Amino acid sequence: MIRTLCAAVLVTACSVSAAAPAFAADPSPRPKPSSSPAAPDGGCAPVTAPPPESAPPTSVNTLRQAYFCVLDNYYGAPVLDSRELLKNALAAYTQDLMRRGADRPGLQLPALTGDRDTDWAAFAKVLGTGDPAALRAAITGMVAGLHDNHARWERPSPPPEGGPVGTGIAGASAVRGRELDPAARPPLFITRVLPGSPAAKAGVRPGDIVLKANGMPPFVGGRANQSFIEALASGTVRVTLKRPTTGRIRTIDLKEGPITRQPPAVTSKTLPGDVAYVQLPGFHEGAADQVIAKLGGEPKAVILDLRGNGGGSPREVTRLLGAFAHGKVTSYFCPPKGECVPNRTDDSVPLLGLRLVVLTDRGCASACEDFSAAVRGNGLGTLVGTRTAGAVSGPAAAFLLDDGSVLLLPKVRHLGPDREIIDTIGVPVDHHAPLTALDLATGRDPGVSKALSLL
Known part of the structure; x- marks a missing residue:
């Protein structure tokens, strides 16, 4: 996202979720892809360790890695037209050159055949040595052309001196x-x-x-x-x-x-009628157990506030759902080929036996929508607030490119517990209760009020 908002708004959405090791550039012709994305011929390597402190500048080889990384790892690759990837890349490349008054005469998209290897060779010949800034724009444009809310390209940078x-x-x-x-x-x-x-x-x-x-x-x-x-x-x-x-x-x-950033923390309080109100800002590591610990006083019901929850780990989702039901399918992860794999409640978690109301809004995205859809689809509780974000294409895997940048790509597609598509649509609520500017300014919360009336 933009610089200040990355520093102060939705910080988790702007950070790379995993660090990465160095990845050597491969100037040789690319052989046929391997079934393993970690293989040297795969164009990119899974992120497993912190990135190098210094890395070479973005090159044509970096763009090559990104191109083949998408084709080898993105769940939508089987229906992708590789020519569209290259078209989007060159469009962004030339636009960046023009903004800087550095456009090259005769720079145009070569005739493409649809064969990804042949087309890349022709495309690379047109680029020549390439312009590093324009190449970065090309990678950004190519990934943006996927129109996928969990696909993006990032260049990790050290934290600013003196703090955020x-x-x-x-x-x-x-x-x-x-x-x-x-x-x-x-x-x-x-x-x-x-x-x-x-x-x-x-x-x-x-x-x-x-x-x-x-x-x-x-x-x-x-x-x-x-x-x-x-x-x-x-x-x-x-x-x-x-x-x-x-x-x-x-x-x-x-x-x-x-500014001072506070790490995400689960907070709670007791509302009238012995109802526990728990606010969960994200499905970070350990979040499920933190919520469960907040409910140790045996309340009669729980209002779980997921408004503004930008997502997190699918494992935390299934673990928290295990506190409200056992033996349920929570969602499906679907690979490009083969059968969809069901995700299920973590039945090692003791059941709480509590009535549940979940508060959602348009800021509830990704894993938050995974949880909300599972609650609604399995009849585990009631959803109050507004429709969720519709940003749950699939969990993203991180891949390292040779300039130290990271490509995030979903390898599987997410479907809800009834195999419904939630991405771009969102999870509907059972009771509409939006939060207005006047509500915030006066301390009112129609979502909580509606939840209490239902309980």
């Missing part, structure tokens, strides 16, 4: 993963501000409606303006805010400064 920086705006209502939610409606409002950050010191509060960022509105003609994210995420941003409780409008200048 950002404006401190750590959440916004229409932000879904790395972009504005195309289904979002006005207004866009702040949902979280980091304590002690520049935004907090400037008096920005949850519920504040963002009218403009650097003069750019979040919606144009009622549709989400994707360029707004870049404006909001810039290091210095002028934002125009409206306080929903008073209607006051003010414009402030925010400049990034030191």
Whole structure:
């Protein structure tokens, strides 16, 4: 995502989930692919250890590795047209050159046949030695052309000296993963501000409606303006805010400064009627056991708040579901060829025997949607809030390229417990209870209120 939002908003979505070892460049002609992605002829290697402190610049060979890595490992590769990958790569490559006034005369896509090896040879000949910056754009464009929310290319960078920086705006209502939610409606409002950050010191509060960022509105003609994210995420941003409780409008200048990141933590409290309210920000390692530990006081029911939960480990999903049911299929992982593999509840977890209400929103993505679909599909509880993000194409595996960058690709496709497609659609709720700007500004929570009425 954009720099400041990676530092302060949806941090987990912007980080590489695993580190990687060095991978030697292979300038020789590429032999036929191996069945093992770890093989030297596979074009890329699985990430297994920290990346090298220094790596060679992005080269034509790096783009070659990315191209064949997609074709060898992506679950959608059997129906991919390799010519489209190269077309998208060259489109991004030439656009980057033009932005820098460095376009090359005669640079065009060669005649392609559909044979991936023959086409790559022709494509590489056109590129010549290549331009490193344009090659990075080409890899980005090629991966973006997959239109897959779990496929991306990242260049790991060391943490900034002196710690992380950002404006401190750590959440916004229409932000879904790395972009504005195309289904979002006005207004866009702040949902979280980091304590002690520049935004907090400037008096920005949850519920504040963002009218403009650097003069750019979040919606144009009622549709989400994707360029707004870049404006909001810039290091210095002028934002125009409206306080929903008073209607006051003010414009402030925010400049990034030191921020404090808190590791994801499970929090809980007891609500009236001996109902446990547990907030789970992500399915990080150990998250399931942390939630279960919070329920050790034997409450009568539990409200599990997954709003803003960006996902995490599928293993944590099946473990937490095991506390509410045994012997259930939770989802399916489907390889490019062969039968789909069912995922099942972890029946080693003792059953809690509690009534369950799950709170969801458009920020509930990936593993969060996996959990929500399993709850709904198996009748384990009730979903309250809004439809989930629809960003659950499949769990991504990380592959290392020779410039130290990492390619993230889903190797299997995710389906819900009834073999339904959730990706791009989301999981519907049983009871609609959206959180508004005024709710946040006044401390109301219609989701929790509805959950309590159901329990």
